Amino acid sequence: MLTVSAVYAGSDMLAFILRRLVQSVIVMLTVALVAFALFRFVGDPIASMVGQETTLAERAEMREALGLNDPFVVQFAKFVTRAATGDFGISYRLQQPVMELILSRLPATLELALVSGVAAFVFGVGFGVYTALNRGNWLSGTIMTASLIGVSLPTFLIGVLLIWVFAVELQWLPSFGRGETVYIGNWWRTGLLTESGRASLILPAITLGLYQMTLIMRLVRAEMLEVLRTDYIKFARARGLSNRAVHFGHALKNTLVPVITITGLQLGSIIAFSIITETVFQWPGVGALFINSVRFVDVPVMAAYLMLIALVFVVINLIVDLLYYAVDPRLRVDRANTRH
């Protein structure tokens, strides 16, 4: 799509990207600020860091040494200046550099999110298109109803039930962890290349992807039904285009324009939602790291995690916007108009 029109839209696009980058920095700063503000409400890190014998005076000293007594602005400024250089300090809990900790856990989360995201998208679009094209037949009715079960039970329960059935009763799939992992390069540890790694991925990916799949599917179906009623689809039929061309060439593409926005955003929420899935399946990703950090009030890890999530979202948003821009030519004009 980005062929001829991209050339003369190029300069427009560059300005657009630049503007988004500036906005992204502001977003990141805001997230940092809000995150910092809320840490004061999560609890007292010292309580988790010391044994019961530690005296109140010693606790106060530690608080001072960690800079927890500094004014909010000072803490925030310190954090931002260090974070800008990639230094998020050291975890209160695991005493490792936060950046290293997060980088070592990130591949697990990304693999899980990506696999379940792709699965959710593929099945979601597939089922959505099928049920839209075959309205009224029993199979699409069944799919529509069954898919609702995915959004009618809490994620944690679905996870536990899957473990119960597939790990405990049937003993087909592992109940926790990532299985065997191997390194790709220096730090990317993958479970995708080993048998047990892939087996371990199945249940968490289903748990995480089920909800997203249902949402995408229903959205695709609704959008597709709308699109199928449009004049241009009627006109395409009237021109004798094959069903295949009409459904998949014309209708699907138009359906996907709004779906892309939602799906892109869903990818982000998959990463956020992985907190629950990772906890249930003891998946060693950043989500589990984060929730453990919340329990222990490991402020540096929490801060870094939030910044990471913010970054992921900003990037996803940018990509979604660019995709939108690429897919829907109407918006290109729109953008150009708003600029003047």
Add this chain to the structure above:
Amino acid sequence: MADFTPGNRPNALARAWDSDIAWSFRHSPLAVIAAFVSILIILAAVFAPWIAPHDPFNPASLDLMDGFTPPMEPNAFTGNVYWLGTDNQGRDVFSTILYGARISLFVGFMAVLFAMVLGITLGLIAGYRGGWLDSLLMRVADVQLTFPSILLALLIFGVARGFIPPAYREAMAIWVLIVAIGLSDWVQYARVVRGATMVEKNKEYVQAARVIGAHPAKILIRHILPNVMGPVLVIATIGLALAIIAEATLSFLGVGVPSTQPSLGTLIRIGQGFLFSGEWWILLFPSITLLALALSVNLLGDWLRDALNPRLR
């Protein structure tokens, strides 16, 4: 139906009964069943104090020794029999489900309403006005989305802790929950409404309305809103179930309504701990209720969407 006696009211009733929506409803067995189930649950929840054989929210009425009574079997210590058994605190599971559904439904409806009103308003404004206001609102949405809803709930709970005096905390917990869930959900509505508004506002009829000097608010409500109600309805139906389930998830993470006054989600969280220990009824009955409720609300939503959209009929 013709056999309604004449007069104003019955006529209105007859017209309603005879309307397209009612007709399509009567001819969709799934919608009828879904409506029946959801109305049953909603009524049971609303009238819980009159229906429930026990008041599980009154701690003084509980006997701990009644705990873990299986359904329809006498308790080993007290000899009491409960239809659906009791939980770990000796609460009658049936009564607790009724009272719990009450809380869940309230949280769900209010949260969806909150998210919807907020999301649609901001989405319309952002899409229609465009420019810096749009940028600002969408950046706020980005920031909002960046925050996992779980964390947002923690923040709101934390802030609430700071502001609400201890004596009112328990009573306020539910409102805090509503705001937390609602706030984490509005962006979806806003994004969809904004997208549709941006496309719609360039259409001739809107331009025309603008030219003849119609008030922007009027244009938005009269022309654009109906066009976005389809996708909004999709989000809202899932949103209601989602809100009820989000409440359960928050309870899983230890934030939510107090466990002395459990919601459906809290019951499931509690019951989940007994999955391997044999007390299946503590998990099963609340889960079935939640499943039935969420499923039927969603199915109703599905049907309503199709029925409201004449082009899809």
Add this chain to the structure above:
Amino acid sequence: MAPLPNKPPLLSVRDLVVEFPTRRGTLRALDKVSFDISEGEVLGMVGESGAGKSLTGAAIIGLLEPPGRVASGEIWLRGERIDNLPREKMRRIRGRRIGMVFQDPLTSLNPLYTVAEQLIETIRTHMDVSEKEARARAVALLDRVGIPAAARRIDDYPHHFSGGMRQRVVIALALAAEPELVIADEPTTALDVSVQAQIIDVLKEICAERGASVMLITHDMGVIAETADRVAVLYAGRLAEIGPVRDVIQAAEHPYTVGLMGSIPTLTQTAERLTQIPGSMPRLNAIAQGCAFNPRCTHAFERCRAERPELIARGGDRQVACWLYDTEAQDV
């Protein structure tokens, strides 16, 4: 303009009945409609909104929206029956042998594809030509329908074109595979008055050039008068009158047509409603017994309320469905 006796007409519609099953029983949207279109002929089809003009077009091209269906009757295209063809065969007729132009050029084009993509796709669906060749044809076609700088503009998206230009693109698309018959369903209604005439001209010219017949659906008698060879008047799903356009306009026979002719708009005003005839066209579920027009007809008599009039040949290729002209009965 009369068809050669031994050669079948290009399109022949016989006793076409289109029904919509609804919860209040089956609605008959087209009731025994019969007409022919000869080769190279422009047939205008007029009537009020809801009279069944568009449905006739949709039924011919096989794109009735469910639950609408052809209940009985036959449609023949050049001696071949097409109303009962398998889906795939019917699809090959669409675009290739029967083209269609819709009312609203703004929504008829897929906004996500360039004009070139949509044209080339259509051409290559029906003709075994290379991409390059298809593109050349597409450019020529655009040029022919009057798009300036067609070679450059072909790669633009629909929204880059004005409404009139878009309708030209739609016409180009409808004619891309060189169909024998073009059904134009109110092709100018959504357009500025200033460009309506141009569009009709383009349509008429290009069809004449290629020898394609046209079924021009409109409620605008003015357009019919200028464009059509013959005209068919629909009322409540029934054919009221059909005949050469000049005859019908100058000497309408059916009381409804008479009223309709009185409503031909002048240059300064367009009229959607037939102010000359009191009342309005009945809803499909409330069609009067006998002649559908009898409740509004000033000439209605007993028989009109009891018996439905069939088309009565009036000579000179004219037919009218009105008891006033039932000569046999008068003879009795």
Add this chain to the structure above:
Amino acid sequence: MFMMPNLRTARAGLMMGAAAAALVLTSVTADAETIRWARVGDALTMDPHSQNEGPTHTLNHHIYETLVGRADDGSLTQRLATDWGISEEDENVWVFTIREGVKFHDGSDMTVEDVVFSLDRARTPPSGMAALHAAVEEVTAVDDTTVHVRMSGPAPLYVQNLTNTFIMSKAWAEANGVETSPNFAAGEEAHSVRNTNGTGPYMLVERDPEVRTVLRAFEDHWADAPEVTEIIYTPITEAATRVAALLSGEVDIVQDVPVQDIARLEQTDGISVVRGPENRNIFFSYDMTSDSLASSNADGNPFASPEVREAMSLAIDRNAIQQVVMRGESQPSAAPLPPFVNGWTEDMHAFGDPDLARAGELMAEAGYPDGFSVQLDCPNDRYLNDESICQALVGMLARINIQVDLNAQTRSLHFPLIENWETDFYLLGWGVPTFDSQYVFDFLVHSREGSYGSFNGSRYSNPELDEKIQALATMTDLEERDALIAEIWDEVMEERIFLNVHNQVLAYAMRDGINLDVHPENQPRMTTVTFD
């Protein structure tokens, strides 16, 4: 949702599942000496002195060793010290005889210099162990096998503080820049956080915090080789997942078994459960001294009234809590200390049936015939079924018209409330690592001043009692000291500072064929595992 396109995945899943099951099976049969050990949380660090925290010590006990050990009955055992006692010349000096022929994992010999270095390191901030060694003035090596620890005064129980203080290599620490224990504020990771060099029976092979830690038997260890040659340690946070992993055969030992699952696991073929008392008691306490309560609607402070406190003790049904909430897995007790601990008596432990009538009378006598409301603060992720215990109490107190609002939250929000005196009524569990009552008095009974009373959330303050508590620290005549402890307990019980619920009972679940006993401090040693 499982339709056509999905079938392929499902089948692939099946195949992978079968392969995974095969994998599990082979790893079980191939190397029977490997123990896969799961518990709720991971050790926070491998540094031997940085954190004074249970799970951290538990894992480190396999890699590092202490001078003295703790037997399952709570008594002290030899470990790196073969003998210890208070010096006959100077009652302020503890004398330790250090074991000979001990090697570090890097092959170097352990010397008294390492012991001196380790004790010094442990007592120097920011070490988490410093508080336990606060009374130490100087540690010196007297000869190749003897170490003297000079105290600031007589410290008859100091040796009890040494059961979690590990000995590390001085040379290794110096070579790796970890002469002092890691500092949170330092901003970089210390070498000792993920690397070890101890004398313990196992060497650290792989350390992936919160994911997997692998230990292998140290061949040059001074003691007999353990039957378990490899340990794979996996934290699994979720209770259900942990139990599932045991049921599915993916782990061999689960240390933190949810109480409700114990009975079911015992009945499961191929799984056995061992249980034993833990050195930890669970109790409620309340603000007894403030003029009024922030969360209460009552005039004045009802908890200040002895009658109210007595009424509450008559309202609580400990047996019901044990039977229902704890599924029989606890020791109901009125004594606010575990039975292991010096000073525990049967009298303190005993309690009668609840007497609601009498409790009601007492409430009326106290001036609260219609009761009052109050908020109960409770952790929900710290002790066994902590929130359920609190919930049960809410019901029990409701019967004497005390309306309790339950505020259950995570530990990092709960404990600061006690520390900052922001709670009127709370649940707390207390372990006594020194196995002596003094530890309880120091932290929970003594007025809050200096290092005393940091968990005294009752705000109870009794100068006379404070004096007695301080005296305990330096008393060397143990009989006399025990008498004083009894005296203090009498006062504490009389005042009803604590409303004790029970002592926790620990349960470990494991595959059949594995034998492991419950450790009172919840620090199981894989060296003690035997196989059938």
